[in-house]
Amino acid sequence: MLLLSAHHLGVMPLALSGSVNTILRFLVPVYRSCQRGEPHLVAFAITEPGAGSDAEEGHGAAAYRPGVVATPTIGGYLLNGRKCYISGGDLAKTATVFAALHSEGMESWTCFYVDCDAPGFKVVRTELKMGMRASGAAEIEFTDVFVPNDRIIGGLRKGWALNRATLNASRIPVASMGVGFARAATETALEFARRYTLGGKALIHYQDVQLHLATMVAETRAIRSLVWEEARDAWQPRQLNASLCKFHATDRAQHVCEMAMDLLADHGGLHEQKLEKIFRDVRLTRIFEGTNQINRLSLIEDWQDQLMNFDQGIGV
Ligand SMILES: Cc1cc2nc3c(=O)[nH]c(=O)nc-3n(C[C@H](O)[C@H](O)[C@H](O)COP(=O)(O)OP(=O)(O)OC[C@H]3O[C@@H](n4cnc5c(N)ncnc54)[C@H](O)[C@@H]3O)c2cc1C
Incomplete structure (x- = not known):
């Protein structure tokens, strides 16, 4: 990838x-x-x-x-x-x-x-x-x-503008990497919860496990929707949208991967479960193409004309 x-x-x-x-x-x-x-x-x-x-x-x-x-x-x-x-x-x-x-x-x-x-x-x-x-x-x-x-x-x-245009075009694809990792982690966790038994019943029958899984599914679907929403206008990339999509999707994706780790417990750390690889990989999406902190600053930078215009209200 x-x-x-x-x-x-x-x-x-x-x-x-x-x-x-x-x-x-x-x-x-x-x-x-x-x-x-x-x-x-x-x-x-x-x-x-x-x-x-x-x-x-x-x-x-x-x-x-x-x-x-x-x-x-x-x-x-x-x-x-x-x-x-x-x-x-x-x-x-x-x-x-x-x-x-x-x-x-x-x-x-x-x-x-x-x-x-x-x-x-x-x-x-x-x-x-x-x-x-x-x-x-x-x-x-x-x-x-x-x-x-x-x-x-x-x-x-003209390199600075070209660099910015390039990153504006490539940050939404990084967000989509986050969606892929979140999806893989959620599917791994679901599969584990269906098959792993504790106290004589599969993990998925425990209500707190169901709450945990429901949050993971919702988080994954939410960032997928975000990526689709922002990708709609990707032909005319904009710094604010690309940065927001990148930092939010990858931050939430890492959270989902951590939730999967919580559920799999000691099994999550085993190489054959593949989750530990997802866990290592997802972290990098929060660093490259600008750290997520820098992407947050990019959002504000792109928005500053409107933020500093006190004659108008501001909508999010
Ligand atoms: C897997 C991977 C692949 C990569 N691929 C490429 C590639 O193909 N091409 C390429 O050119 N680069 C690539 N990079 C580099 C990547 O883009 C940089 O690592 C990233 O931009 C962060 O820069 P840095 O590591 O120098 O951190 P630094 O800039 O040194 O930042 C250190 C810390 O300070 C914070 N910080 C910095 N400035 C500010 C500020 N003004 N305000 C607040 N906080 C700030 C950062 O958020 C970070 O937490 C890759 C990196 C990784 C990990």
């Missing part, structure tokens, strides 16, 4: 570049290659050592110190620095890499379409993380990686 969604994230700046030429030249060949059965993964690289949230949320921009810098040279730019936690970065053929221009700040952010086999591009390591381990979280080092001018995506110094 993360391999595919990280690829989706990687191609999104190409799709949202506003340039038909970019789409035909770079995006279409990716899909043609996949169609031929030759996977072409694209990674999305914004996070830097010392700048995760700063790359996701405007409040941090003033204090931002670039982790990857693009220096002009003849015919293009040289990239130097490091990106970290890049999903699929160890397998990707190309990457959309966001970098600040030399001696400028975040306002100069520009998206570069980088070949992962270019000289100077190196995967330093992949992290041993708690969940979603099928997708490598790679640390990438750039040493004078040359990117020609015609591989600048969306325009010079």
Whole structure:
């Protein structure tokens, strides 16, 4: 799941570049290659050592110190620095890499379409993380990686807006991961309650277990409805809606997974029950594509014009 969604994230700046030429030249060949059965993964690289949230949320921009810098040279730019936690970065053929221009700040952010086999591009390591381990979280080092001018995506110094547009489009899919985890946890708990016996009867016959399960089902269905509701307008993504959907669905999904753990008790911690894997995986959806705290700030940021307009009432 993360391999595919990280690829989706990687191609999104190409799709949202506003340039038909970019789409035909770079995006279409990716899909043609996949169609031929030759996977072409694209990674999305914004996070830097010392700048995760700063790359996701405007409040941090003033204090931002670039982790990857693009220096002009003849015919293009040289990239130097490091990106970290890049999903699929160890397998990707190309990457959309966001970098600040030399001696400028975040306002100069520009998206570069980088070949992962270019000289100077190196995967330093992949992290041993708690969940979603099928997708490598790679640390990438750039040493004078040359990117020609015609591989600048969306325009010079237009990277911040492109990054925000990408995240607005990709946060609802993260919310849907939460729905999937909540559903899997609820179904596992239901199955367990039907089969596991205590005091001579199946767990499901105990009324407090029924109350517990009813809450899990309601929580799962509620976040599924939320995702469907927000997905309806996903063709015109908006920061407020995407952020709200992401943080709420993944927070509630983790709560549902904890409830399943409560019910399965010692069985929940066993690897064969699969719940412990769901439990480890769901936690990560609250961290990537902006921590849920940052997504809450994003909601308020997007809403501030209305919040600060005291001539009008405010509706939720
Ligand atoms: C599994 C996984 C996959 C990932 N995949 C990718 C990927 O493909 N590409 C990519 O670029 N990145 C990726 N990331 C990185 C991810 O987006 C960052 O980890 C995330 O944005 C948080 O940044 P950080 O870890 O640097 O935390 P920090 O920014 O250091 O934040 C630390 C804490 O401070 C809080 N905080 C920070 N700023 C503020 C503020 N202004 N106000 C209040 N609280 C604040 C945060 O909420 C958090 O609790 C991935 C991460 C994970 C775990």
